[in-house]
Amino acid sequence: MNTATSFTLTARVLHWLMAALILAMLFIGVGMVASVSARHDWLLRLHKPLGIAILILAVVRLAVRLRHPPPALPADLPAMQKLAAHASHWLLYVLMLAMPLIGWAMLSAGGYPVMLSGSLRLPPIFPTNPVAYAILRHLHGWFALLLLLTFLAHMGAALYHGLIRRDGVLSSMIRRHVAPLPGEPEPIPRDKAAIENATPTPPNDAAEPGTVPAEPDEATAPSASVGSPLPTI
């Protein structure tokens, strides 16, 4: 049973760093392929070292994740959504690792020197072959589209957790929760208002007509006891 209620600091730093890098890479990739201006050149020169950086970070992140399993999803989350969450996360990992490797193999197959900077060159990882180049190049593009769609779904789901369900899933990637350890006296929870104010979501909708009475979000989650990422009070 996984009792962690939030991601480790390392996992959170890696997550947000890579989120920024991957989103940037999607824009860089799309922009450099279409552009005929000076942007083409400098985006291309940015694309390759960033891709290798993402590859290295993805390997580190996978190791961190295997060592520190992420907090469980809320117990009341419908099975379909749980499945979608797990599948999309593993798809993201696969793509984070595959995209840089395909890019690297593709340049190798095209006979290009894989230059990470003006003078730093990586060795080829695939024999020169035009057919392989074409296939890998198209794969790089299709996987980029898949990565974009998965990213958008991931971002939409994160906002859904943070804004609609308000079940602590989003905040588990933003800040550290105080979790009671089994057999230990429960720590005194931090001031609830302070915690809420630290999140980007509004504490509740009390000021809006038609909303449920102001209650702490966590209390509305039906099963805040077992498997919940949130501490029970």
Add this chain to the structure above:
Amino acid sequence: MQAELSAPARRPGNAWRWTLIAAVVALVAATLGYVGGWLTPQRLTAQRMVNQLQRNAGTFAGYRRNHAKGVCVSGHFDSNGQAQAYSQAQVFAPGRTPVVGRFAIPGGNPYAPDSSVPIRSMALRFTQVNGQQWRTGMNSMPVFPVATPQAFYAQLQAQQPDPATGKPDPAKLKAFFAAHPETAPFRAWASTAKPSASFATETYYSLDAFELIAAGGKRQPVRWRMVPEATDAAGAVAPAAPDYLDADLGQRLARAPLRWHLLLTLAAPGDPTADATRAWPADRPTIDAGTLVLDRTEPQQSGPCRDINYDPLVLPAGIKASDDPLLPARSAVYADSYLRRTSEEAHLPGTARSTPENAR
């Protein structure tokens, strides 16, 4: 799915939250669409440039979209070390660097007669000992007709054959040249240029400017050209046959290797580096960096040049692109042409196929 949503999802008053989520997702997708040019059909992209090349010449599966008719050559470059003071690139240290090159004529039709254009091109790939490469594509004219990719696109549009005559519309060409006075130096050259009888007797110009970077970091804007040692047929009248350049090359190489000198012209402060239509003053210092020796030719269908994209931005440490706007455009457009022809080579779905109709 709606039934699957848990209680909090159906909480009343969530409308603006759902809207916000949808808006954020849509904003990211739309921004990406904008960056990719999908929302701006008028913006020039590499794909649109290649489409125009195909409209002008037709689509020939497996061939380059421009300079389609060509031949592979190979040999080496013997550096004499004289450019070493200006560039840290290994290719300029005294010694030998292997070269795989390609001679070609402009245009997207691989079956065009050799005399259809007065221009010949030489593309080279130098592979340094450290694995870095220098790729360059040069043309046998001293200036380029236009300075920007947009103007080149407009030129291609003006040159697009009229379906009625199969030839470009003279009125459109006239209008293009009137709107682009920067083409004057090129037109002055073209008015006297004749198709050469040989690849071997031509001088090939980088056209675009680059920067040499010395070991200490000092930058020197340059243009380069390959000047032939062979001059015998320079004034020769090209034969009437459609294909004579490859045969001439083969005959010459059967006798002896062919040699060119790599001349680097050093810009003075103020010389235009971002305008390939303007030659630099003739008194600029020139360095003879070494000798290109070509000793072998092979057909492009089976030779080593076939799978090389002579992207002018593949450069070793010690040579950098200048601010010439044609360079990134060439790089982007060549990459798209390379993807199309390798995709055809791979017979990927949706790619052009060689058919008897377009084979000749």
